[in-house]
Structure formats: structure tokens, C-alpha cells
Amino acid sequence: MYYLVSVILAAGKGTRMKSELVKVLHPVAGRPMLAYPVAAAKAVGSSRIIVVAGHQKDKVEAALQGQQVDIALQAEQLGSGHAVLMAAPHLKDFEGDVLILCGDVPLITTETLEAFLATHRENKACVSVLTVELDNPAGYGRILRTGGGDLCGIIEHRDATAAQLAVHEINTGIYCCRAPFLFEALGKVKTNNDQGEYYLPDIVSIAAAAGMKVQAMKTGDFEEVAGINDRAGLAKAEAAMQARIAGRHMAEGVTIFDPHATYIEADVQIGADTVVYPGTSLRGVTRIGCGCIIDMHSVIKDSIIGNGVHIKPSCMIDESTIADNVVVGPFAHLRPQAVLSEGARVGNFVEIKKSRIGTGSKVNHLTYIGDATIGSGVNVGAGTITCNYDGKRKHPTVIEDNVFIGSNTALVAPVTICKNALIGAGSTITKNVPENTLAVARGSQKNYENFMLPKPGKDKD
Numbered sequence: 001m002y003y004l005v006s007v008i009l010a011a012g013k014g015t016r017m018k019s020e021l022v023k024v025l026h027p028v029a030g031r032p033m034l035a036y037p038v039a040a041a042k043a044v045g046s047s048r049i050i051v052v053a054g055h056q057k058d059k060v061e062a063a064l065q066g067q068q069v070d071i072a073l074q075a076e077q078l079g080s081g082h083a084v085l086m087a088a089p090h091l092k093d094f095e096g097d098v099l100i101l102c103g104d105v106p107l108i109t110t111e112t113l114e115a116f117l118a119t120h121r122e123n124k125a126c127v128s129v130l131t132v133e134l135d136n137p138a139g140y141g142r143i144l145r146t147g148g149g150d151l152c153g154i155i156e157h158r159d160a161t162a163a164q165l166a167v168h169e170i171n172t173g174i175y176c177c178r179a180p181f182l183f184e185a186l187g188k189v190k191t192n193n194d195q196g197e198y199y200l201p202d203i204v205s206i207a208a209a210a211g212m213k214v215q216a217m218k219t220g221d222f223e224e225v226a227g228i229n230d231r232a233g234l235a236k237a238e239a240a241m242q243a244r245i246a247g248r249h250m251a252e253g254v255t256i257f258d259p260h261a262t263y264i265e266a267d268v269q270i271g272a273d274t275v276v277y278p279g280t281s282l283r284g285v286t287r288i289g290c291g292c293i294i295d296m297h298s299v300i301k302d303s304i305i306g307n308g309v310h311i312k313p314s315c316m317i318d319e320s321t322i323a324d325n326v327v328v329g330p331f332a333h334l335r336p337q338a339v340l341s342e343g344a345r346v347g348n349f350v351e352i353k354k355s356r357i358g359t360g361s362k363v364n365h366l367t368y369i370g371d372a373t374i375g376s377g378v379n380v381g382a383g384t385i386t387c388n389y390d391g392k393r394k395h396p397t398v399i400e401d402n403v404f405i406g407s408n409t410a411l412v413a414p415v416t417i418c419k420n421a422l423i424g425a426g427s428t429i430t431k432n433v434p435e436n437t438l439a440v441a442r443g444s445q446k447n448y449e450n451f452m453l454p455k456p457g458k459d460k461d
């Protein structure tokens, strides 16, 4: 049995983000960036995951609720080495390997980590460091090697000599280290550097000097190991994550005409043969079935959509459930708890909130439906309003099967319109309407005959 524990560094504030929110909680594709290394640590078989938190520790802890991670507190940020040391009390008597990841490196893949761990194990290394060659290594810790090419240390940019600055191989900040050695070495790390901090990379030179096996594994993919330090870095990571998410959906048979112009968050599921047009934003825990058309400029959030659904352009759909073969939009607004049954039709400038629309029913134009239950085969005419709010409380409207509501009707709730009823256009309905009944509630028309029109030209002066 192989024992691996992951420690994820997330105590820093992220000053360069210039944000009220701690850096590691800034979202990438809808998830806090810290969630990605946590997921990667899980995927490579960590038996425990310890997140070292400091700034906004409570928020970090809340964001990770239910994830089975332990939180270690680093009250003062005295350096990355000091941060790892804060995990030590959680790992007493642990003799396996510790994988160290950064909370601000969300693009790291399971494949890269697996390859990294495999070399670490095969070579029976004491300390392994993941490195990458950069054209412009400015700002990063440089990898130092002996004349024979063996890894012997890491020097931070600000502490490096001109010769060391010429090195293009850099430290990604991802390490694997035998636990007993790690915590012993961290006890020896000093603060004799430009920042006066306890540097985690110093464990490499300590191990090398002690004759332990240290090694660097070079990865070819800088994008994966890029850390987010500012908003520009956040935008780059988002773009890379979007490309990855779109690629995954396309591989599963989804058409995305323009992946660069489509925003899909990490927890969205899309069925095969669904077509997603540019300008669309699919967010939260959204599940879209097969063979749907999601036309331009719609935002769909935390919603479930069946098969063969057509979302026409410019719809906002939030916490709603849509059954098969429904057509929505253009310009429709489905607010939380809108439920559209099979074959329903919701047209332009219609708002639906906390309401069920029955099978095959139509709400096609300029209508507000709130707190309503609508049966099957119902036609709701243009300009219909459920008056659900009396200024204090919300009241329900029930419209049973096969009702026809004429245009410009106000349904003053609570009110029930029973089966097969017909409401005359322009009615203000305040009383229940029985089955098979025509209800008309409007001022009746009067025609005034021989009405005198003013004579032409009379208004001249």
C-alpha cells in the first residue's frame, strides 16, 4: 500500500489581485481556483489532503466544505517553507510521500501529476521537483544543477546571480517529498534571503547536501503549471480552462461553433448532438440533454434541460427545469423554479417564476406567470399577467387543462380557472371560473352613433 498525502498552499493573500477576496477563491470556470488542485490531489490517490490557509481562512474552509480536506492554519505568512511546516502537526508519524501543490495553480492535470509521482517512486527519490523551461523565466525560482547535471538547489530570482538568472529551467512550485525528511529539512530552513522568508525550495539544497536522492522532472507544458498572480493571469487561466472544457464537450459529440466566444463552467453537462451558438453562457450545475439547440446570447444557470429543446436567442434561464422538446424564447426569462413540461412553448418577452407549465401548453408573448400551476393544452394569450402579489404576500393561480386565456387578461390571485374554461380578452379575473365556462370581465363596449366630428379647419387660429 502506497501512502500519499497532499499539502496545498493557500495562505497567501494574493496582493497583486488587488481584491477584497483572497486569491485562491477567485473562480476559474465557476469554481474557486483552489478546487482544482484539491480535485487533482484526490485524483492521484491522496489518502489525505491538507490545505494550508491563512488569509480569509474561514472563507477558504467554507468553500471546501464537504470536500474531505483538513485545514492547517498559517496565521502569519512567513514563507512557503513555513506554510508547509504548518501541516506537520496533522502528519505526525506519517512516513509516506507528501505531494505539495499550490492553490493558485489550477490547470495542473492528473496525467502530469501521475507521471511526476511515478518518476519519484521509480527512482526512489527523497525530493522531486517539477520543472519547466521558459523563454522568459523572470520572477521564478531557477533550477541549479551540478557540472554533472544533477539537481542541487533552487535560487529565487531576486537572490540569483547573473549566471543563475541565465538559467531557463524554473521551479513550478510542485514537489514530492518523503514526509520524515521534509519536516526535518524544513526545521533547518533559514531566512537568509532577500525577503527574509522561510523558502520551501531550500529543502532541495538541504537534501542534496545531505546526499539524499533529489531529482527534477521537466514537463513540456507551461500552461498547466502557470500560477495565477494577477487579473491578467486569471484571464489566461480562464481562457485555457475554457478551451479544455469546450474540447471535452466537443470530444463527446457537442457542436460548439466558436469555443472562444462561448463560456461553459466546469460543472456543466451537455448531451451529444446539442449545438451551442456563440455568446452563450452555461453556468453552475447545469445539465443539457441531447439534440438541443442553444442559440446565441443565452445565459443558462443551475438548470436541467431535456432532449430536443430549442432555446432561441437571448434567454435568461435560472434554476429552472425544462422537459423534452420544449421551445423557449427569443428573449424569455425563466426565474427560479420555472418548470416547463414536455412540448411546452414559452415565447418572447415572457417571464416565468416558480410556476409549472403543463404538457404542450403555450405562453407565447409578453406575459408574466408567477406562482402558477398551468395544466396541459393551455393557451395563454399575449399580455396575460398573474397578479400574484398583494403588496405583502404571494398568492397562487391555478389554470387547469385546456383553458384558453384571451389576450391582455389579469388573473388576480388567488384564483382558479377550471378545465376547458375560456377567458375573454381584456378581462380582470378576480373570482374562480368553473369548468366549461366563458368568463368575460371587462367594461362592455358602447358605440355612440352620429357622433359629431369637429369641422375641418376650425382649429386654425
Ligand code: UD1
Binding pocket: 009, 010, 011, 012, 013, 052, 074, 076, 077, 078, 079, 080, 081, 082, 083, 102, 103, 104, 139, 140, 141, 142, 154, 156, 170, 171, 172, 173, 198, 199, 200, 201, 227
Ligand atoms: C514560488 C517559489 C518559486 C517558484 C514559484 C512558482 C518560493 C520561495 N518560491 O514563488 O521558486 O518558481 O513559486 O510559481 O516558494 N504561501 C503560503 N504562505 C506563505 C508564503 C506562500 O501559503 O507564507 C503560498 C502562496 O499562497 C502560494 C505559494 O505558497 O500558493 C507560493 O508562494 P508565492 O509567494 O506565490 O511564491 P512565488 O514568488 O510565486
Ligand code: CA
Binding pocket: 104, 227, 228, 229
Ligand atoms: Ca505564486
